[in-house]
Amino acid sequence: MGCRERSDKRGLLRVVLTGGSCIPDLRGTLPGRGAYLHPVSACLEQAVRRRAFNRAFRGPGPFDIADLREHVERMEQADQAAP
Numbered sequence: 740m741g742c743r744e745r746s747d748k749r750g751l752l753r754v755v756l757t758g759g760s761c762i763p764d765l766r767g768t769l770p771g772r773g774a775y776l777h778p779v780s781a782c783l784e785q786a787v788r789r790r791a792f793n794r795a796f797r798g799p800g801p802f803d804i805a806d807l808r809e810h811v812e813r814m815e816q817a818d819q820a821a822p
């Protein structure tokens with residue numbers, strides 16, 4: 740949802756809105772409307788700039804993305820550490 744890049748689902752992270760916070764749905768089991776994002780900061784920041792969360796979750800926001808951002812950054816670091 741951040742960028743227009745098409746990708747197979749393996750590369751996408753599901754995000755749900757809970758009490759005004761965007762949180763990563765790691766097991767794909769959380770209820771509610773989901774948005775899909777590449778788990779990279781560039782994609783997340785682009786989604787924020789384009790207000791993609793407002794569209795995805797049909798609300799004016801603002802949405803708290805602190806947890807989501809932290810998670811994405813951790814995933815990026817793990818990716819870079821992997822061979």
Ligand SMILES: [Zn+2]
Pocket residue numbers: 740741742743744776777782
């Ligand atoms: Zn993307």
